Amino acid sequence: MTTDPADPPATPAPTAADPAEPAGAPVEAVSCTGLTHTFGDTKAVDGLDLAVRQGEVFGLLGPNGAGKTTAIRCITTLLPVPAGMVRVFGHDAAKERMGVRRLLGYVPQQLSADSGLTGRENVALFARVFDVPRRERAARVDQALAAVDLADAADRLAGTYSGGMVRRLELAQALVSAPRLLILDEPTIGLDPIARTGVWEHINAVREATGMTVLVTTHYMDEADQYCDRVGLMHRGRVRALGTPVELRRGLAERQGTETLPTLEDVFRDIAGSGLDDNTGGGFRDVRSTRRTARRVG
Structure with a gap:
C-alpha cells in the first residue's frame, strides 16, 4: 500500500511507559471508546464502546441498520473518526491511518475479486497494494492461495469459480499481507452450508497457525x-450485550426463569427485537447491496 501524503508518520504502539496504557496491560487488538458516526441527521454509531482481545474471534451481531458495517468502516479507516476514538493494536485510527491499514486484512460484504483475472492475479494485485516486498510476493501469494485450498485453481479465471471459491479467494486476498487483524463483514452471505463451513475451516486454520485476531459480522x-x-x-449504534455465546444464552435463561437453554438467536431477538423499527440506517440501499452480493455468490 502506498503512503498517503496526508498521513503523519506511524508511531509505535503504546508501551508500558505510555500513560495511555497501564503498566503490564496488554494492548487490545481493537479498542473503540465513545465511537460516534453520523450520516446527515442519522446517527449510525452512537457512543460505541468495544474492546476486542488479541487472538480471539469476536462476532459483532445485530439487525440491519444496527451500525455494524459503519463501525467496521471506522475501524478500517474507510470512514474518518476523531482522535482517540478508535485504536488498532495501540495505533490511533485518526492519526496513524497507514499504520492501522498495514495491520489489517479486510473482506467486505460486496465482492471484491475481479472475474477477469485469475485467482493468482487477484491475490498478487493485493500483495502489491499492501506493499508486500517484491522479493516475497510470489511466495506469499502461493502461501495465501494454499491456505484457502485454491492452489490447484490459482491459474483459472475467477469468473469460473463457485461462490464458495470466490469467498475463499477474497480471504486469500486479505491474508496475503499477513495481517494481525482480519476483519470479515458477512463473509459467508449467500453460501450453502457446506461452503460456509469450508470458509470457516480455512479462517480457523490460518488463525491457529498465525495467532491473528478475527473480527466478524454475521447474521448467521x-x-x-x-x-x-x-x-x-x-442495536441502535451501541453494544447492548457482550460475552461468550454460552454466557449470553445462560443470561437469557435466567431472565426468563427457564431451565431450557435458549439459542443465540433467542438472545438476538430479546436484545434487538425484530429490528424492523430501527431507523439508524441500513435502508433500501443496503438491502439491495446485500441481495446483489448474495445473488453473485450463489
Whole structure:
C-alpha cells in the first residue's frame, strides 16, 4: 500500500511507559471508546464502546441498520473518526491511518475479486497494494492461495469459480499481507452450508497457525455460536450485550426463569427485537447491496 501524503508518520504502539496504557496491560487488538458516526441527521454509531482481545474471534451481531458495517468502516479507516476514538493494536485510527491499514486484512460484504483475472492475479494485485516486498510476493501469494485450498485453481479465471471459491479467494486476498487483524463483514452471505463451513475451516486454520485476531459480522447465529469466542450484540449504534455465546444464552435463561437453554438467536431477538423499527440506517440501499452480493455468490 502506498503512503498517503496526508498521513503523519506511524508511531509505535503504546508501551508500558505510555500513560495511555497501564503498566503490564496488554494492548487490545481493537479498542473503540465513545465511537460516534453520523450520516446527515442519522446517527449510525452512537457512543460505541468495544474492546476486542488479541487472538480471539469476536462476532459483532445485530439487525440491519444496527451500525455494524459503519463501525467496521471506522475501524478500517474507510470512514474518518476523531482522535482517540478508535485504536488498532495501540495505533490511533485518526492519526496513524497507514499504520492501522498495514495491520489489517479486510473482506467486505460486496465482492471484491475481479472475474477477469485469475485467482493468482487477484491475490498478487493485493500483495502489491499492501506493499508486500517484491522479493516475497510470489511466495506469499502461493502461501495465501494454499491456505484457502485454491492452489490447484490459482491459474483459472475467477469468473469460473463457485461462490464458495470466490469467498475463499477474497480471504486469500486479505491474508496475503499477513495481517494481525482480519476483519470479515458477512463473509459467508449467500453460501450453502457446506461452503460456509469450508470458509470457516480455512479462517480457523490460518488463525491457529498465525495467532491473528478475527473480527466478524454475521447474521448467521449458528456461525457466531460455534466459531466466536465472544460476541457483542449491537442495536441502535451501541453494544447492548457482550460475552461468550454460552454466557449470553445462560443470561437469557435466567431472565426468563427457564431451565431450557435458549439459542443465540433467542438472545438476538430479546436484545434487538425484530429490528424492523430501527431507523439508524441500513435502508433500501443496503438491502439491495446485500441481495446483489448474495445473488453473485450463489
